Amino acid sequence: MRGTKGKEVKRLFHSFNPDSPIVGYGVCKVVDSKHSGFKKGDLVWGVTKWEEYSVITLTDSLFKIEHTDVPLSYYTGLLGxxxxxxxxxxxxxxxxxxxxxxxxxxxxxxxxxxxxxxxxxxxxxxxxxxxxxxxxxxxxxxxxxxxxxxxxxxxxxxxxxxxxxxxxxxxxxxxxxxxxxxxxxxxxxxxxxxxxxxxxxxxxxxxxxxxxxxxxxxxxxxxxxxxxxxDYYDKYPKFLETVVPYIKEGKITYMEDIAKGIENAPEALEALFTGRSAGKQVILVAHD
Amino acid sequence: MRGTKGKEVKRLFHSFNPDSPIVGYGVCKVVDSKHSGFKKGDLVWGVTKWEEYSVITLTDSLFKIEHTDVPLSYYTGLLGxxxxxxxxxxxxxxxxxxxxxxxxxxxxxxxxxxxxxxxxxxxxxxxxxxxxxxxxxxxxxxxxxxxxxxxxxxxxxxxxxxxxxxxxxxxxxxxxxxxxxxxxxxxxxxxxxxxxxxxxxxxxxxxxxxxxxxxxxxxxxxxxxxxxxxDYYDKYPKFLETVVPYIKEGKITYMEDIAKGIENAPEALEALFTGRSAGKQVILVAHD
Structure with missing residues (x-):
């Protein structure tokens, strides 16, 4: 969301419509795939859209989630x-x-x-x-x-x-x-x-x-x-090797502020710019 | 001489006296040495003084000249x-x-x-x-x-x-x-x-x-x-390996403006700041 402060965030709100949903970092489960790297049931994180079901064609910045023994929401922030x-x-x-x-x-x-x-x-x-x-x-x-x-x-x-x-x-x-x-x-x-x-x-x-x-x-x-x-995504596996153990050992602390339901998304987005957010702002669109 | 423009150069002129000669990069022949790295007859370059005979105690930035088949004045500039x-x-x-x-x-x-x-x-x-x-x-x-x-x-x-x-x-x-x-x-x-x-x-x-x-x-x-x-003087031998052959093959050109005699030094120094100098300004204090 960096670079979308002030005026820009208002533009985002006004432009919000179901035909061109806002793009952002999210965690999803694959329900169907024509890409050899991803199959049905895979959990992925990367650039997704603010909607319940999405067709994702830009798969370059989509990562398969291997470590599922940490909160999946972490892949929008700490592990993403x-x-x-x-x-x-x-x-x-x-x-x-x-x-x-x-x-x-x-x-x-x-x-x-x-x-x-x-x-x-x-x-x-x-x-x-x-x-x-x-x-x-x-x-x-x-x-x-x-x-x-x-x-x-x-x-x-x-x-x-x-x-x-x-x-x-x-x-x-x-x-x-x-x-x-x-x-x-x-x-x-x-x-x-x-x-x-x-x-x-x-x-x-x-x-x-x-x-x-x-x-x-x-x-x-x-x-x-x-x-x-x-430019550094080739280091992603090394990053997980370093950070996932720290999380499990409690050596890294992480704060999230989870808003439930896409209907609460505009308010949560606004909170980013008023300083009201108490940690990484996450929108829970749907459970598994 | 970098960082000594304008006011500073005037200060240098006024401060010039035989008891505290200006310090600069020069090429010298060792006439006597108590340092194990240098012996009588060695040619050296580094931080010396504007005078005919000098006692040099700061030997860290003094380099022995190994390649003598190029003009020795080059060690004040191109090879220094x-x-x-x-x-x-x-x-x-x-x-x-x-x-x-x-x-x-x-x-x-x-x-x-x-x-x-x-x-x-x-x-x-x-x-x-x-x-x-x-x-x-x-x-x-x-x-x-x-x-x-x-x-x-x-x-x-x-x-x-x-x-x-x-x-x-x-x-x-x-x-x-x-x-x-x-x-x-x-x-x-x-x-x-x-x-x-x-x-x-x-x-x-x-x-x-x-x-x-x-x-x-x-x-x-x-x-x-x-x-x-x-911070890079450990690369000096590699530098010579690269540049000396280029000089001998005529692939690197170098211009010097040699003023003869220390009595012409103030004028030569001034020329640096008026743009009159036609190449690296060198003062020839004494021949071998």
């Missing part, structure tokens, strides 16, 4: 695209080492939550930013972040980051861009990595904000790298 | 720090492939010249920017660039790059930052690499220019990476 985004960005792009200082913005999001927990499991020090006091508390008490702050309450993000990272930042997992990126650039350590998964703060602006602190990448030999998860 | 900067930035950071579209800013500089020639030898398409008509002609006719332009004469750098790179840019070797980086971001191809060796346009500004087009790194999964050559 957002989870793979966190994994690919943190491990493949961020190249973390034990003891690294890691900062995650929009840390309460489905991606940020997992980045923080993967970083902790690797022995990193992790601080996250979020947009409410409640989210900050959950990051610290439930997801095990070493620190968290509400960016809306900070006057000077540079000073905030200096407080949380007196030694500087090795990896900044950027979901927001803008002022937070500006402050992070001032606080990176030598050969630090800025992993760019999104720039949420910039999507609604008519003109993007200019980033003034880029010279710091020279002073400190920094790498800034943006990526899309689709 | 600027050459290694070009080599490390282009090959190690840029990860070039045959056929890549390569753009080099400040292409007439010692680093840029070599980046362009290495790119051509690899089978890339190369365009460079420079600050005068004469430099543009030399880039095209002497250094073999596929195209070159005088950035001072272009009204719209975005349109200029679109003209030279209708298919987009795979590698942008950035020596200048600012407007040129802004325009390059708009013209990068998917998974393009921006290798940042310097941001010459920003060193004299009181407040750095904000870069507005950073969102493009997300749209096109771009990597921006800054580096310093010191």
């Amino acid at each position: 695209m957002p989870g793979m985004t966190a994994y690919a960005g943190f491990y493949e792009v961020g190249a973390p080492k034990k003891g690294d200082y890691v900062f995650v913005s929009s840390a309460f999001g489905a991606v940020g939550q997992l980045v923080g927990q993967l970083a902790k499991l690797m022995g990193c020090y992790v601080v996250g930013s979020a947009g409410s006091k409640e989210k900050v508390e959950i990051l610290k008490n439930k997801f095990g972040f070493d620190g968290a702050f509400n960016y809306k309450e900070e006057q000077n993000l540079n000073a905030t980051l200096k407080r949380f990272f007196p030694e500087g930042i090795d990896i900044y997992f950027d979901n927001v861009g803008g002022d937070t990126l500006e402050a992070a650039l001032l606080n990176m350590r030598r050969r630090g990595r800025i992993v760019v998964a999104g720039m949420l703060s910039q999507y609604d602006l008519d003109e993007p904000q200019g980033i003034k602190n880029l010279m710091n990448i020279i002073f400190k030999q920094i790498k800034i790298e943006a990526f899309i998860v689709f | 720090m600027p050459g290694m900067t070009a080599y490390a930035g282009f090959y190690e950071v840029g990860a070039p492939k045959k056929g890549d579209y390569v753009f080099v800013s400040s292409a007439f500089g010692a680093v840029g010249q070599l980046v362009g020639q290495l790119a051509k030898l690899m089978g890339c398409y190369v365009v460079g920017s420079a600050g005068s008509k004469e430099k543009v002609e030399i880039l095209k006719n002497k250094f073999g660039f596929d195209g070159a332009f005088n950035y001072k004469e272009e009204q719209n750098l975005n349109a200029t790059l679109k003209r030279f790179f209708p298919e987009g840019i795979d590698i942008y070797f950035d020596n200048v930052g600012g407007d040129t980086l802004e325009a390059a971001l708009l013209n990068m191809r998917r998974r393009g690499r921006i290798v940042v060796a310097g941001m010459l346009s920003q060193y004299d500004l009181d407040e750095p220019q904000g870069i507005k087009n950073l969102m493009n790194i997300i749209f096109k999964q771009i990597k921006i990476e800054a580096f310093i050559v010191f």
Whole structure:
């Protein structure tokens, strides 16, 4: 749903009609298949539609579900695209080492939550930013972040980051861009990595904000790298090998907010943008 | 001399005195040594001083010269720090492939010249920017660039790059930052690499220019990476293996502007900043 904030989400509501349902990530059971990779009865996740029965012709981003001993809804988040985004960005792009200082913005999001927990499991020090006091508390008490702050309450993000990272930042997992990126650039350590998964703060602006602190990448030999998860789907089996055991051992926590019935979908979608959602928003269209 | 433009160069002149000579890259013959790695008679290059006889205590960036069948002055440029900067930035950071579209800013500089020639030898398409008509002609006719332009004469750098790179840019070797980086971001191809060796346009500004087009790194999964050559000196033998044969075969061209006598050093230094220098500026302090 990234990139569909504000104006765009209203457009989505207005365009909603049964002939062209909204497309999104979902979990389905195959009822019939002409594709050799999928057969009747298979459980799959990937890009589906907001409807009870769908004809899916774009099968490239459809994955067969092998591990069914975890909640199937997890494949819309933790074990699906957002989870793979966190994994690919943190491990493949961020190249973390034990003891690294890691900062995650929009840390309460489905991606940020997992980045923080993967970083902790690797022995990193992790601080996250979020947009409410409640989210900050959950990051610290439930997801095990070493620190968290509400960016809306900070006057000077540079000073905030200096407080949380007196030694500087090795990896900044950027979901927001803008002022937070500006402050992070001032606080990176030598050969630090800025992993760019999104720039949420910039999507609604008519003109993007200019980033003034880029010279710091020279002073400190920094790498800034943006990526899309689709380039890393070959790592999906390795991702499951890593994350599924962590889930079963209770070492990874995950929060979902499940709305029952497609009739409740518009309200649930709206909740994403008002900050009311208490975890990954899932719509339960139909049981098995 | 990077980072010492404008005000800084004046400071250097005023501070010049025999008790604290200017430090720079030079070629010397060892007349006495207490270091096991260097003996009397060895030729070395590295950080030396602007004087006839020097006591050098910082030996970490001092290299013994093995290939003496090329002009020794080359070790201040093409075969020294600027050459290694070009080599490390282009090959190690840029990860070039045959056929890549390569753009080099400040292409007439010692680093840029070599980046362009290495790119051509690899089978890339190369365009460079420079600050005068004469430099543009030399880039095209002497250094073999596929195209070159005088950035001072272009009204719209975005349109200029679109003209030279209708298919987009795979590698942008950035020596200048600012407007040129802004325009390059708009013209990068998917998974393009921006290798940042310097941001010459920003060193004299009181407040750095904000870069507005950073969102493009997300749209096109771009990597921006800054580096310093010191992190790559382990590749120096490999660099010599690559570049020395090219020099002997005449496949790499190199221009030097040699001022004879240390008394001519201030004028030669000034020439760097007025654009009068016709190639790598070298001061010949003393013959063997």
